[in-house]
Amino acid sequence: MKKILSIIAFLFLLSSNCIAADLLVFSGAGLIKPMEELKINFEKSHSIVIDIHYGSSGEIFAGVAAGQPCDVLIPGAEKYTDDALKNGWVLENTVTKMVLHIPVIAVPKGNPAKIKGLMDLTRPNVRVAIGDPKAPAIGRVAKQILIRGGIWEKVKSNISVYAPTVNQLLIYAALSQVDAAIIWGDLVTWAEGKGKLEIIPIEKEYNIIKTIPTAICTGALHKNTAIQFNEYITSPEGMKIWEKWGFEPCAE
């Protein structure tokens, strides 16, 4: 029995060790590929453990709002850090613009519906997928783009699915379940989409390009590490990793 108890005690010890990360990051789910690579590099060079929680921007924003422990907040659009700043959840001078998130139209290989631009989405019988306008940042942006193009009402009847997660959009387009999906351009560099998708750029006059920001939370428990981490991911070295995964650095 003593043996069993000591094993249980050991397991508890082990699990508590796993939880005790040196840095807690909340990141938009769409940034998982570059973030994982940045995380591993930073962990190696600073010999620390980083815990990254991925979720839709709305979800991680609500997490910070609910007071979940978080050091660095990296949502998929600036709106979230702006709102967090207004509420005093992130530190003002730490909000940094990092890379651009450019919406594109993804179509299955061969472009079965012959989509050439945004206006083609209004054609009858074109099956369109967009993100749920309330959940992932790309959903809201897609709706705004369509409204800006003055075609939201027309395209609405063509929309066969409002996906709650970005990855669903990728799967549905890659498997030809829809003729077109409005998605972040960087997502298509993911191996999953490679060779199964084609990219149709959205015309400049309609497109809404977002910036991905990073910010340090007011309640950060590991503030110094958080500052170092933010310096690293916005450094030229970090930018190389962002570019590798299809993100464009901000001009400034």
Next chain:
Amino acid sequence: MRRVDFFQTSFIAITLFITILLIMAIASLFVVPSWDDVRHNIWSEEMRFSLKLSLITGITSTILVMLFALPIGYALSRFRFWGKGLVKTVIDMPIAFPELVLGLCLLLLFGSTILRDILASAGINFVFTKKGIVAAQFFTALPYAIRIMKSTFDYINPRLEFVSRSLGYSMFETFKNISLPLAKNGIVASMVISFARCIGTFGTVLILAGGSYMKTEILPITLYLNISYGNMGMALTSGIVLMIVSFLAIFVFEKAEVSL
């Protein structure tokens, strides 16, 4: 003697520990949200839509599941046929699959051009539709129902059926008058599990039916959507509704089992 005592108390202690933990987990779902919030959310349009759709699809799927589980369970229990071992393994496989994998498989199947066109000519489309919810729930719950029906028929003494046959009744008449009434409890249990499984199906529905807001939104999807909207009040409310529906289903079925 003392050794046995220690053995007994420690096992009971482990049982009680987990039971208390579960009760606390369930109770926290009811304690954490504010009741004004819950009352407001429960009458919201989204919740009414989601609850109604959950009940309609859940009941439809359960009926369909039983229509298939009865003959399949009986066949697996009573008949010998070529490839039976393989059939059993294949039918059980979805139990081990994560729901998301099953959803992806169904999406590939029903979304493939050939089958999609055949089904479309019959006016059926499973991808991103309410029919897709039923299909997703059907395939998720079916293996459980079949398992229960098979073991139910396994426990019925075949001698009673032989007697009926020797008195001149056909196989179908024997099934209807002997096997089915004897399998009553198993059928009820199978329906309860199927309904609970259907109502709770998430991953399969998310992939095949899309999980669109107010379109293919059933209770688990409402819960998930509202977590991603950051609307915890609504998410907790759908969790509560989901739990009440499952509890009522089990309660009603158990009452029915007693009165039958």
